[in-house]
Amino acid sequence: MSRTATSSHSFGLAIRRRFLASEALRGFSLLSPTLLAMVFGLAMPLLVLFTLSFWLQDYVDFIKTFSWKNYSDFFAKPIYGMILFKSIKISGMVTLATVLLAYPMAYFIAFRIQKNKLVWLILITVPFWTSYLLRVFAWKLMLGYNGVVNSGLKSIGLINEPLAFLLYNPTAVTITLAHAWAAFAILPIYVSLEKIDRSLLEAARDLGENAFMSFVRVTLPLSMPGVIAASLLVFIPTVGDYVTPSLVGGPSGIMIGNIIQSMFGKALNWPLGAAISVMSMLTVTAMVCLFLWGTHRFRRKIA
């Protein structure tokens, strides 16, 4: 008896020694709470979503037998594909606008501001402390019938009647999203510009490049990681946004998020909603891969 006890004791010691010796084990045991939370809160739900997309809705219950019906519905009714395509288009426009508008501002803070850069960065983020919903609502106020733009134009006598076409269309959605996500574009671009070794720029100038060419051949390629991060940070979340389209989009500004939301709400067809979500995720992933491949080629071309 006592021999087994001591041997199990020394066995325990051996495990303990091995545990302390192995970096990987200690690292993973530190990681385990986070990983566990992510497995339960992320991997499992996504798996369940995927499974549900092959089930069918029967009033409030599910028919739990495998079926392709939701996917064939998705392809049979062009409306889903069209709205998904429109969402990608709107988000693409938003991403382009946000990044193009943010780049010069980030450049200005990184290269022209010498003191108190942090104050400038805070200045950029201050408007975004307002609730997301209220920021979107603010554009309703800007573009609405009795809104800022219409009242302004009327008071300087450019128009007699308020313009009704400003609000409730895809353009209003694009402007609102480009405003709401501005900070997400500026910060990564700023970080990548700030990291650039200034002596590289001096070298380019010394070697006879003019200001524009040294920007194109040195600054731009080196800031591409920031541009890519900014694009992804804006593009991916905006595809699924449904707050903005429901507040300022009107019937023509509906996006795929609205469809998914209605499937889990009024339309009460969770499996079809799950299938639409899976299709959206696949499309977004494909777009992101295409984008990464494109930027990779672009970088190789100018480098």
Place this chain on the structure above:
Amino acid sequence: MNAYRPWWRPDGFVVYAVVYLTFIYLPVLFLPLFSFNKSKYIAFPLKGFTLKWYQQMVNSPDMLEALMNSIKVGLMVALLSTMLGLLAAKAVTRYRLPGRGPVMGFIMVPLVIPEIILAISLLILISQAQIPLSLWTVGFSHMLLCTPFAMLVLISRMEGFDRSLEEAGLDLGENAWMTFWRVTFPIVLPGIVASLLLTFTISFDDFVLAFFLTSTDPTLPIYIWSSLRFPTKIPAVLALGASIFVISFFVVAFAEWFRRRGVKTDSTSGI
């Protein structure tokens, strides 16, 4: 040369910066304006100054309860996700892990999927497991969304961390826990503060996850969403928005003051 040109000397960039700041500030500046407007309609022309919406705000128990719910959830989420982020950040910066890339990628997934998809996946799982929806389910979902942010903030603070300081602590006879408490923690503290602020903000402002995962207890964004449909409720919401804005201004100013103070002590203790 470029480097010695003061920023305010007007040229294309300065003009652009002014235009850009106008673009991001203008819409949100109109919100507090209408919280002082006499008319209950959010439209021009303005009807005169009043404080009655602020009075209505203080006397609206529903709104204050939603605010309290958001604060409670936000505090829980900030603490938990910062703790998870801290453990994970320590693990990946301190130890050589096999499969570090895929593991990091997995934890970062919430950053790169549309929030609505995270929300409905959790909703399906939670309803299949027959767990009742509540503020707890909202908090759990926020924790998932916030942990990657916390981890990124803390990794960037820990990467520049000199490990010989920890070893010195151990050599001088402190145990692992005391070394963490007296050496690691003070150095990482600015990162922890940043992470707490960021995760609280994300949770406090989140609408999508809360919309799908709460039952009868609204968080503040849920309350705002429902009152956007009732024009008469909007001015009081704008009053609350303006008040929250002013408070967060002071919080950030305090955090910045705290950070600078931290930098100063860092440099003097370094001698």
